[in-house]
Amino acid sequence: MEFMIKTMIDDNVFRSKFIELREQVTEILASISGCHGFDHTERVLNNARLIAKMENAPDIQIIECAALLHDIGRSEEIASKGKHCHAAFGAKIAAAMLEKMRFPEPFAIQVAECVRKHRYRRGVQPETLAEKIVYDADKLDSIGAVGIGRAFYFAGREGAVLHNSAAEAMAAPEYSHGDSAYREYLMKLRHIEGKLLTEAARKLAAQRAGFMHDFFEQLNRETDLK
Amino acid sequence: MEFMIKTMIDDNVFRSKFIELREQVTEILASISGCHGFDHTERVLNNARLIAKMENAPDIQIIECAALLHDIGRSEEIASKGKHCHAAFGAKIAAAMLEKMRFPEPFAIQVAECVRKHRYRRGVQPETLAEKIVYDADKLDSIGAVGIGRAFYFAGREGAVLHNSAAEAMAAPEYSHGDSAYREYLMKLRHIEGKLLTEAARKLAAQRAGFMHDFFEQLNRETDLK
Known part of the structure; x- marks a missing residue:
């Protein structure tokens, strides 16, 4: 059985703290446009709430805070040209923000862990249900119509x-002239459905993945490419 | 009955001249990336050939040259920040290129007219079948999966x-922060099907327009927006 400290805050207190936290995040992410701006965070928050509900997750407050904070280290990653990982760095920022706002320490630690593990890397993988839900909520925003638009x-x-x-897409390196939306689909987006960690997210992903597949089929037909 | 000078060149001579013309156009459009680069011109050429076949158009050589040259004035429009219209300016460049390559004058004049009229403005509208086909071929590349991707x-x-x-999209001015793909769809792309001039293009557009409509419905569902 997984080890988990149950941490719940009085709901009224939580709601008021959450509004304040959201304002801070909005301000921090305001400078990031497009694919990882605050609109992405908002959609991930919505996805996380939906998955949490479908999974009957007990730690909804932790999940909501972690979804809100998951990309908080993004501008540091951009500024360091990828040297800082936004997940690892973001976990530290998230913990500091929550501590400053007097969230209980075990609560802040769990949120920070969700943030740290939302980017699946060797040795760092989501373990608790809350961590899995935040990971899946983020991935879900990379597929479907939103994923196509973002690509x-x-x-x-x-x-x-x-x-x-x-052939051209698969041969092109990242950030090159050939790094098309189709490359993103072939290299990453079409594999996401199979990498999700919760039953609820897999259910939500199925239609989106099929939609995305149909889109690129249609694009190839319209452009006479394959 | 519409006035039209029938101009056909020997097919072998035409093919060799067309290859040369295509090389020149590729070079001129190489500096324009994305929405109006040479890949757009290639798709418009394919669309034009398809529509011409479906419409049994007699002036296939004129249509092919005009489709290839339709955006030839694009970089001048960009350089002049919209002061020069790429259609009007492009018509002059097209005529000069064809004359230099010793295409017959009546042929060059008809191609230039197709280029000039491919952008539907007050007082300038496609009249001949060739002009209508080039106009429709260009518009067809603005809808469907290609249109979504370009937006x-x-x-x-x-x-x-x-x-x-x-509401946000409709209130936003062009080239503003709110000038989203959805604004492009609401303001322009969803109306294109109804503005096409040939039966063949309307037939080809129907599926693409429906696909585009479904895409934005799905996007609104995924993002909880309308």
């Missing part, structure tokens, strides 16, 4: 090609 | 929001 948005921002063939 | 690509390039509500 083309990224290509436009980086000046990559609008579309290319599967 | 998000543009938003990414301009640093606009990924998505917003219909």
Whole structure:
């Protein structure tokens, strides 16, 4: 059985603290446009609430805070050109913010762990249900219509090609001229459904993944590419 | 009955001239990335060939040259920040290129007219079948999966929001932070099907328009916006 400290705050106290926390996060993420701005965080928060409900997760307060804070280290990662990992760095910022706002320490620790583990890397993987839900909520925002939109948005921002063939896409390095939305789909997005950790997220992902698949089929038909 | 000078060149001569013309256009459009680069021109050329076949258009050589040259004035429009219209300016460049390559004058004039009229403005509208086909071929590349991709690509390039509500999108000015892909859809893309001039293009557009409509419905569901 997994080890977990149950930490619940009085709901009224939590709601008022959460509003304040949300305002701080909005301000911090305001400078980040597009794929990882506050709108992404808001969608991840909505996804996390939905998955938590479907999974009957007990730690809804931790999940909500972690979803809100999951990308809080993003601007440090951008500023350091990838040297700082936004998940590891964000976990520290998240813990500091919650402590400053007098959230209980065990609560802050669990939120920070969700933030640290939302980016699946070797040796760092979600273990508790709360950690799995935050991870899945973030991944869910990379697929479906939102995922398609984000992939083309990224290509436009980086000046990559609008579309290319599967062979061209697979041969292109990251951040290159060939780093198209189709490359993102072939290399990452189409594999996400199979990497989700909760039953609820897999259920929500199925339709989105199929939709995304149909989209690129249609794009290939319209452009005469494969 | 519409006035039209029938101009056909020997097919072998045309093919060799067309390859040369295509190389020149590729070079001129190489500096334009994304929404109006050479890949867009190639898709418009494919669309034009398809529509011409479905419409049994007699002037296939004129249509092919005009589709290839339709955006040839694009970089001048960009350089002049919209002062030069790429269609009007492009018509002059197209005529000069064709004359230099010793295409017959009546042929060059008809191609230039297709280029000039591919952008529907007050007082300038496609009249001949060839002009209508080039206009429709260009519009067809703005809808469907390609249209969706181009709209998000543009938003990414301009640093606009990924998505917003219909009310926010409709209230936002062009080239503003709120100039999202959804704004492009609401203001322009959803109306394109009804503005097409040939039966063939309307047939090709129907599925693409429906696909695009479904996409934004799905995007609104995923993001909880309308």
